[in-house]
Amino acid sequence: MNELRKAIEAEWPRLEVVIGWGLGFDPYHTRPLFVRRSEDLSGLIWNPFCVQNLTGYLVKTPVVKAEDKAKKVGICVRGCDSRSLVALIQEKLVVRDQLLVFGIPCSGTVDWRRIAVQTPLSGVKSARFEGDLLLVEDNGGVRKFSPDQYLARRCLRCVHPNPIIHDVLVGEPVPPRAAPGNRYRDVESFEQQNLPDRLAFWQEELDRCIRCYACRNACPLCICQDRCIAETREPRWLTQRMGVPEKFLFHFIHALHLAGRCTECGECERVCPMEIPVTLMKEKLGRIVGDLMGYEAGIDPEATPPLLTFNPAETGI
């Protein structure tokens, strides 16, 4: 989309580096792109294949920053990403003034793995949009997919498609996919199941976990980085064993460290090579925090996340 590129070009004199998306290993897979020279701006793209939340690069070492203090770091954010940014600002992990935020209203991104489950694809030749429909041509011909079939789960439950904060808005605001009352529908339908079924579900899902820690490393708010409790040597808190309880322990620690901080951006689930719906745990926590504390993470840069403060007059718990 040229509009984003134009917007960034217009601001280029103020910028030292821009974090955006570029082409990945094929036209339908994108990658984070760091642009430091104006001639490389042409590599920037924006389309429904742009899936990465880029805000983690502002906090994880080596941090992407402007060496020239008079200049700023440009960052592209969709609605979901902007909430991560708000959370990072709240926790003083990034300085708002050092950023130039390009906000992009987003109608959702493509999850190729959902498509693969519905139709095994071989040799994708092209993929394009016709209105809302995704048309994929492979060796078997052209197949059509509706948003319900191709959108990532996080996008189907999205209530904040438009950036919460931005300096430059690129594009027109779009309507949310889900009604606010509907955002926790996956958690709710999960909770319809009886306890043994829920246990069986997580046993089967977490059995696949290989403890690669992609979920943790892709999370913009997992900021312990190389000091994560999952890998400490002394004391060694977590065993190397690969039973489901051990894996569950890690995921539960991960989720609990994010309670009241997680903006449910869904990166943890997106990056999981084993396709485990790990965001579901964080959604459950998000709903509890909302119910108990009336708090929604990543909305108000001035607010203090409820578990980062102590309020003796707390009534919710």
Add this chain to the structure above:
Amino acid sequence: MGTMVFISPERLAAALDRLAERFDLWVPSASSRGGGAVRFRRYASGTTPVLDRLTALSPKEAVQPQVESLLRFRYTKDAEDPGAIQLSLEDRIEVKPTLVFGARPCDARAFLLSDRVFLEGPYVDVYYRARRESTFLAGLVCREGDSACFCSAVGGGPADTAGSDLRIIPVGDGLVIEALQERGEPLLEGLGEPASDSIQEAAHQVVEEVSGRCMGELDTSGSIDAFKSRFQDGDYWREVAERCLSCGVCTFVCPTCYCFTITDESRNLQGERLRSWDSCMFYQYSLEASGHNPRPTRLDRYRNRVGHKFSYFPEKYDGQFSCTGCGRCVRSCPVSIDIRRAVAGLKENLCECP
């Protein structure tokens, strides 16, 4: 070509059941809800093998379990003299005959590469050897390659048979199983009906058609030295791996990554020494007790991965790359890091590198 049998779709379950009587049988399968990554799992009667989707993990787990016990140790107190403690060790290895059903050519070849590390010495890994010797591979003629695949560029191909004892050739709705190695012949017994001439002919055609496919391009020539000359080019590695998240995906999904850690876990007076998969992408991997880390940043670590596969390994093992082009590290990387770019760019001028 060796002996061939044909398994019709109706008889597949019975054939797998039969194999499972004799083997710890690993087949690619999905989760019961249908979603989730396809991976190799121990076969249980009723499991439907998923042969038309690429698997998220290679079957290396059959020989290199993600975690295994190397030793069991026990401290025994003397009832008469509580101060005297006796230490005992046990290093028994138990293996079962294993068959991996549906390994793609890239995965089957990977076993041969790991063999060099674990079996060639100077020390032989007895745990690996015990498992490897009792493991059979039924390789699948691969028709499912995608844009991340590049087996043809690193010495393999979608119909390559290296490493396989049997070959699975999809013909129509059914499967032709062909014995490639002598030790594979007895496995065919009772699996299906002898393949008729027309089915054999059809199988030949499938193999021929797939053999003709070229999966991926990559000029790997001179990579051993090109890597070394790039080693200290910080701008290059920033270009290639600045976006790396330092997670372990690429190494864990890789069929040829074999690095491991050894840790002790004990409770009271007994415990085990465990070996488990490790990843050179992790900060802790090379962190020394003194606090010094020779590879402190994710750029250093990604560089080591490229170096290991395309410079160090071939330097040590007659030019063979520690990569079979399965494409998993490309496909599964959360930020689309492409090892093909990292290798191809070694010889390019930096300014031309995207």
Add this chain to the structure above:
Amino acid sequence: MSVLNPYCPDLATVREVIQETANIRTLRLTLDDPEKMRQFSFQPGQVGQLSVFGVGESTFVINSPPTCKDYLQFSVMRVGEVTQRLHQLTVGDQLGVRAPLGNSFPVESMEGKHILFIAGGIGMAPLRTLLLTLLGKRERYGDITLIYGARSPMDLCYRYDFEDWKARGTEMVLTVDQEFPGWKERVGFVPTVLSEESPSPHNRIAVVCGPPIMIKFVLFGLKELEFEDRQILTTLEKRMKCGIGICGRCNIGSKYVCVDGPVFDFDQIRQMVPDL
């Protein structure tokens, strides 16, 4: 270690513990199987993996000379979890040993040459076994000089050996970083003392071991004195697990410190990728 399984340690028992410095202890141990102990042989420079079961393994050079058949000696500096536990061992305690591992000093090709040892702190350990080996065949070598430094006199290891080394024909140059009451030897960093001594590179081999910063400046000093890279030997350290060239972590380029090392000359090191 076990003939059949290179991962399986031999059981051993601590026979003597020597407190070398505030954070360095020397363990003298014997293999529990008397036959194995009798047959145990190694070359100077080779290492062993010591196991405290339940905590883990760590690598240490065998610093007794190969001619010593009564015990195997290891010196342990307390830095991490395994070394912490090794420091808690007392006489009679059991532990695991996988040894010998790795390569060794080229003792034979050092014959007929002058040998210059340069050590700092715990870096004396790998040099001790070599020094004692050479002193055992003293007549086959030229001058033997040892420049050994530490922060303070209390940080020098093997002080109980010094008289013996001297008596058997070692020119001893001891130094500490700062003046210390009662200290009569040299004061100053090892590289400084080296340039004061300024040994000739002619027909001389330098064997260097110590903290990285010391090695770096000693190397500058030796180059200044016109030593060639292959005249300078050192031992490298890396985090290790398997110790047998398989697990992958101690690589420098295609070399594994555990099997291709720990002894390297600087000509070899110069040819490696700088991944230290």
